Amino acid sequence: MLILTGSLLGLLIGSVLGLTGAGGGIFAVPALxxxxxxxxxxxxxxxxxxxxxxxxxxxxxxxxxxIVRYKAAALLAATGAFTAPLGVTLAHQFAAWCLNLIFVIIMLVVAGRMFISSIQSETAAEPATLKAKPCHVSDKTGRFVWGARIAITLGAIGAVTGLFTGLLGVGGGFIIVPALAYASNLRMHSIVATSLMVIALLSAVTFFSAWSQGVLLSGPTYAFALASLVGMAMGRLVAPNISSRMLQRFFSVICVVVALMMLMRNVG
Structure with a gap:
């Protein structure tokens, strides 16, 4: 029964990650x-x-x-790799209720930002505003115009992402996607794809760091991981046919619901 439950949850989490590039990690922990x-x-x-x-x-x-900006992904992952083990270590210093509360706060913040983003996406930004962003993308090549400013900005985003990846076991897409959307004029489908690459790299580093500290996996957890791959394929297949604005709003509502459930569990 637990293996079936793990498989169904994995399908759901993988689908969310494939659709949004940002939601799978933050829902995976509450699901488990x-x-x-x-x-x-x-x-x-x-x-x-x-x-x-x-x-x-x-x-x-x-x-x-x-559509993956692999140089940016490599820099984000490299800086995050330094802070992810620190997050794993910190996770063992906090009491369970404290980690629960941090998770709830982050989910509510993400929900709010995602809902606001869905409203703001209805209004196109002016070209002059786009060029003022620290991580500027060339209109001709679709690639970042590299310099010290962009390297520092992406490095900072990666460091924060790595810390929370290790601390809470979230993929980090909920930080990367809105951060890149705010700091660059990269198209959303490219942001999502780049976010997925960073999540994959950082998750690998953090998982092996946790594994070295004695983490053990069971049958249901293996089923969860394998089913998430199927869910990802399904989500990426369906994503182009769904309005991103509707996805963002649905995601924000689910975030609030899950956060309240986590809070009730914390209080109970």
């Missing part, structure tokens, strides 16, 4: 907590294995399509 009865500390590395594997599948698809 409520669906398989795991603690946040135990669920985190399992979530990373599932989300990282699914993200790798999506990133490979993006590479074939030529």
């Amino acid at each position: 907590v409520f669906g398989l009865g795991m603690s946040i500390r135990d669920a985190a590395p399992v979530a990373l294995l599932a989300v990282g594997s699914a993200a790798l599948l999506g990133a490979l698809q993006g590479l074939r399509q030529g």
Whole structure:
């Protein structure tokens, strides 16, 4: 029964990650907590294995399509790799209720930002505003125009992403996607694909860091990870046919619901 539950949850999480590029990780931990009865500390590395594997599948698809900004992804992942082990170490210093509360706060912040983003996406930005962003993309090549400013900006985003990846076991897409949307004029489909590559790389680093500290996987957790790959393929297939604005709003509502469930569990 637990293996079936893990498989269904994996399908759901993989689908969300494929659709949004940002939601799988933040839902994976609550899914494991409520669906398989795991603690946040135990669920985190399992979530990373599932989300990282699914993200790798999506990133490979993006590479074939030529929409992954792989140099940016490499820089984001490299800086995140330094802070991810620190996050894993910090996770063992916090009490379970404290990690729960941090997770709830982050989910509510993400929900708010995603809903606001869905409203702002209805209004196109002016070209002059786009060029003022620190991570400018060339109109001719579709690639970043590299310099010190862009390197520092992407490095900072990667460092913050790595820290939260290790601390909470989330893939980091909920940081990368809005951060790149704010700091660059990169198209959203390219942001999502680049985010998936960073998630895959950071999840691998963080999972092996946690694994070295004695993390063990069971049958249901393996089923969860494998099913997430199928969900990712399904999500990436359906994503082009769904309005991104509607996806963002649905995602924000689900985030609030899950956050309240986590908060009730914390209080109980």
